Amino acid sequence: MRKDTLKLVAFLFVGLFFIANATILFAEEEPLIGKTVNVNTATAEEFVENVPLITPELAENIVEYRDEAGDFMMIEELLQVDGFDRELLRKIKDFLLLEGIGGTECTC
Amino acid sequence: MKLPAVNRRNFLKTSAAAIGAGLASPSLGAAPETFASSYPAEPADREIESCCQFCQVRCTTRVKVKNGRVVDVYGNPDNFWTDGAMCPKGKSMVELTYSPHRIVHPLVREGDAWKKISYEKALGIVAEKILALKKNYPEEYAHRLAMFEPCFESRESEIAAKLALNMAGFPDLCSPGDVCIGNTSTTLALCLGSAISPTNLKEILNAEVLIIFGANIAEVYPPYMRWLHLAREKGAKIIYIDPRRTKTANFCDIHIRPRPGTDGALVLGLLRILIEEARYDKNYVDQNINGFEALADATKSYTPGKVEEITWIPAEEVVKLAGMIGKSNGTIAWMGGSISRYTNAMQTVRLIIALQAVMGNLIGPGRGIMNVRGGKPGGDDELIDKYKAPDLATRLSSRKVLFNIKRGNVDVLLLNSSYRRYPNLDKLKEAISGIDFVVYRGSFMNDEAELSHLIIPATMVYESAGSQYGAQRQVVWRNQVIPRPGETVEDWRFYADLGRLLNKERFPEINGPEDIYEMVREVSESWQGLSLERIKKSPTGVTWPSYSPEELDTMASLFRDGRFLTPDGKVQLSIPGIGRIKWSEPKGSPNTKKGKGFPLIFIQGKVGHHWQQTLTNWSSYIAQFSEGNVVQVHPDTVEDFGVKDGEWTTLETTVGSIRVKLKITRAILPGVVWTPSHPAPTSPYSGNCGQSINTIIPDYWDKVAAQFNGIGCRLKKA
Numbered sequence: 001m002r003k004d005t006l007k008l009v010a011f012l013f014v015g016l017f018f019i020a021n022a023t024i025l026f027a028e029e030e031p032l033i034g035k036t037v038n039v040n041t042a043t044a045e046e047f048v049e050n051v052p053l054i055t056p057e058l059a060e061n062i063v064e065y066r067d068e069a070g071d072f073m074m075i076e077e078l079l080q081v082d083g084f085d086r087e088l089l090r091k092i093k094d095f096l097l098l099e100g101i102g103g104t105e106c107t108c
Numbered sequence: 109m110k111l112p113a114v115n116r117r118n119f120l121k122t123s124a125a126a127i128g129a130g131l132a133s134p135s136l137g138a139a140p141e142t143f144a145s146s147y148p149a150e151p152a153d154r155e156i157e158s159c160c161q162f163c164q165v166r167c168t169t170r171v172k173v174k175n176g177r178v179v180d181v182y183g184n185p186d187n188f189w190t191d192g193a194m195c196p197k198g199k200s201m202v203e204l205t206y207s208p209h210r211i212v213h214p215l216v217r218e219g220d221a222w223k224k225i226s227y228e229k230a231l232g233i234v235a236e237k238i239l240a241l242k243k244n245y246p247e248e249y250a251h252r253l254a255m256f257e258p259c260f261e262s263r264e265s266e267i268a269a270k271l272a273l274n275m276a277g278f279p280d281l282c283s284p285g286d287v288c289i290g291n292t293s294t295t296l297a298l299c300l301g302s303a304i305s306p307t308n309l310k311e312i313l314n315a316e317v318l319i320i321f322g323a324n325i326a327e328v329y330p331p332y333m334r335w336l337h338l339a340r341e342k343g344a345k346i347i348y349i350d351p352r353r354t355k356t357a358n359f360c361d362i363h364i365r366p367r368p369g370t371d372g373a374l375v376l377g378l379l380r381i382l383i384e385e386a387r388y389d390k391n392y393v394d395q396n397i398n399g400f401e402a403l404a405d406a407t408k409s410y411t412p413g414k415v416e417e418i419t420w421i422p423a424e425e426v427v428k429l430a431g432m433i434g435k436s437n438g439t440i441a442w443m444g445g446s447i448s449r450y451t452n453a454m455q456t457v458r459l460i461i462a463l464q465a466v467m468g469n470l471i472g473p474g475r476g477i478m479n480v481r482g483g484k485p486g487g488d489d490e491l492i493d494k495y496k497a498p499d500l501a502t503r504l505s506s507r508k509v510l511f512n513i514k515r516g517n518v519d520v521l522l523l524n525s526s527y528r529r530y531p532n533l534d535k536l537k538e539a540i541s542g543i544d545f546v547v548y549r550g551s552f553m554n555d556e557a558e559l560s561h562l563i564i565p566a567t568m569v570y571e572s573a574g575s576q577y578g579a580q581r582q583v584v585w586r587n588q589v590i591p592r593p594g595e596t597v598e599d600w601r602f603y604a605d606l607g608r609l610l611n612k613e614r615f616p617e618i619n620g621p622e623d624i625y626e627m628v629r630e631v632s633e634s635w636q637g638l639s640l641e642r643i644k645k646s647p648t649g650v651t652w653p654s655y656s657p658e659e660l661d662t663m664a665s666l667f668r669d670g671r672f673l674t675p676d677g678k679v680q681l682s683i684p685g686i687g688r689i690k691w692s693e694p695k696g697s698p699n700t701k702k703g704k705g706f707p708l709i710f711i712q713g714k715v716g717h718h719w720q721q722t723l724t725n726w727s728s729y730i731a732q733f734s735e736g737n738v739v740q741v742h743p744d745t746v747e748d749f750g751v752k753d754g755e756w757t758t759l760e761t762t763v764g765s766i767r768v769k770l771k772i773t774r775a776i777l778p779g780v781v782w783t784p785s786h787p788a789p790t791s792p793y794s795g796n797c798g799q800s801i802n803t804i805i806p807d808y809w810d811k812v813a814a815q816f817n818g819i820g821c822r823l824k825k826a
Contacts (some may be wrong), residue, residue: 040811043685070507070809071685101454101685103505103812104293105302106285106483 160198168580186647187776212594235609262574265599266623272607286506290813291453301673305475314474323444326355369818372456377415421529438474482579487632502528583651695820706820718786
């Protein structure tokens with residue numbers, strides 16, 4: 001079977017900025033301690049427990065946005081979430097893993 | 109009104125009885141109910157080979173023509189898959205072609221009225237509106253246009269639409285799969301490397317056990333019922349998993365009736381038994397599966413007792429079922445569209461794949477996995493990649509496009525199919541009403557037309573030619589039977605014309621569907637054996653992929669060399685984008701916070717006579733079989749309600765309500781309600797007319813596709 005011609009039509013989108021699993025990242029201002037989470041599967045609790053500077057309220061906003069709009073397709077899409085801004089994203093970007101499913105083109 | 113609580117105790121007895129009744133069904137061994145082929149007496153002066161454009165059984169047909177007019181259609185008796193059967197949906201096309209309600213000239217909205225305009229003028233308006241997006245949003249135009257893709261009447265039409273829009277820099281074509289089996293096909297792609305159904309139907313004749321997960325074959329794929337009959341004659345045990353006692357249930361050996369949305373928990377329980385008792389194929393697992401340890405861990409807490417609590421299936425029946433699968437020397441799983449329509453769908457499908465994988469049941473005689481609506485063959489992307497705009501933005505998911513529409517970020521919508529297929533559609537309707545320019549490509553003055561600024565009418569199936577694909581990966585050809593009426597145009601022609609206006613000299617020369625078909629063959633190895641001559645001759649169609657004209661059509665499994673189409677050739681069970689292996693309640697079910705106060709479980713489904721919410725609603729022939737908005741409920745559910753069969757009541761969910769006629773029946777589980785999906789408010793025929801059911805469906809999605817079943821609901825006296 002020449003599988004090169006059977007292209008996998010479901011695509012994955014992955015944006016891994018830095019695997020910061022249980023590490024300390026030294027941002028310009030202060031060291032940040034945390035673990036990487038997948039922004040498309042993490043629960044609100046997991047955001048709060050693992051990602052520095054994410055408050056419970058912001059974590060709820062992220063999950064609510066994801067529930068309404070679907071998986072994040074770009075990490076910058078987090079800026080659409082209430083309470084997120086560029087400065088925060090710059091600081092915690094290394095703790096955020098973007099891994100999602102684009103879906104197949106399926107017609108009948 | 110006293111409503112039953114949703115817990116195991118209330119329904120244990122019913123589930124157990126159902127299994128027993130299934131085993132002792134008086135219909136066991138009887139010939140399946142199917143829609144027989146017919147050789148109409150209608151006189152004709154010629155017959156033309158065609159195919160049905162509706163479901164993926166893709167019945168090939170013969171169309172009878174007299175004095176230039178279609179007078180009848182019947183199933184091609186030489187079709188291997190259908191044996192000449194076809195269902196009423198396809199038959200309705202004769203009436204629909206000549207419907208007095210049909211639109212055959214382009215119409216532009218002027219205030220509250222419609223004004224007839226020429227096709228050329230209408231096409232020019234569409235091109236102008238699209239090009240204006242590029243001028244007005246030079247850096248951010250890509251997502252300002254969206255298309256709700258139809259179930260295209262030919263593969264070439266779909267390709268022409270993608271060429272026209274992707275070449276012009278617009279990627280957002282919303283696939284129908286995103287409100288259908290998108291969760292299933294995507295999970296198949298992630299776990300096995302191919303989104304398309306890998307096993308052919310004829311393999312069930314070699315199986316010892318066939319497990320049908322929520323596929324009501326008698327209604328959704330009527331011509332396939334004869335295959336179930338043949339499989340049983342050869343000794344296969346057919347296990348049917350569906351909360352409802354359907355026509356399909358009557359025919360199967362064992363009918364298991366789980367609480368809707370709990371199939372994944374059942375499979376976890378089966379896997380636990382098979383793994384703990386070491387009844388799986390360890391060598392096969394070691395060599396062919398990635399992620400087995402995580403799977404085994406996930407099953408550990410799913411004791412038969414816990415499975416019973418979740419699914420309402422008695423623990424001893426779960427153990428018996430595991431025993432059957434453990435003993436079987438060949439089991440095939442057939443997944444219906446219904447399991448794809450839950451927020452836990454991808455988890456469920458991955459678990460069904462895992463069940464087949466650990467038992468070594470994915471490849472080989474009498475083994476495999478099938479998907480109702482087989483999916484789309486590859487090859488198109490290779491052509492689109494050659495032509496698309498070099499800086500084409502990433503295609504957004506349908507859910508993201510809908511989100512953009514609701515936020516007012518879409519200015520042009522090509523409304524080629526029913527927006528009524530999406531959840532929470534009153535909200536969506538409101539959002540679409542705010543879009544600057546909506547073009548409708550269809551045939552009737554329906555809900556979509558009402559929301560549009562311009563209507564460019566489409567042809568019907570006998571008025572166009574092209575190829576189509578089916579659930580067995582077969583590709584068939586349809587000939588044009590009669591001329592196009594008025595100024596209707598085929599989709600391939602409309603998009604080729606539009607593509608030329610949007611892309612000027614860059615757009616390839618296209619003069620007919622054959623040109624597009626050959627363009628794919630020029631770039632895709634997997635289509636080399638599918639010459640036009642070969643598919644035009646075949647009454648069955650030819651199986652994709654086919655790499656050379658000399659290759660015989662064996663209809664074999666997609667995994668021909670024993671390896672899967674994943675990068676390392678193994679089954680992938682660990683998929684970070686889905687998350688860890690687990691079962692969870694469908695979002696909004698009565699057992700969740702969002703479903704609180706709505707104690708009944710809502711499910712909907714197709715009926716044998718209707719194709720979704722669209723064309724068939726305009727057929728008076730089909731209307732005779734339909735009853736509008738009805739709801740099936742068990743007598744226990746309405747025991748203290750003081751209502752009788754046939755009375756009108758109100759069905760409510762968290763987002764809306766609908767007036768429904770009660771059908772009190774033991775065919776449904778207590779605590780569950782079922783209603784047909786098809787009614788449309790603009791249908792001129794009372795049987796087909798009704799409120800769109802998705803007005804009461806909350807906007808919940810799995811990773812790819814929307815949820816339409818499993819939410820909480822309640823009944824109120826009207």
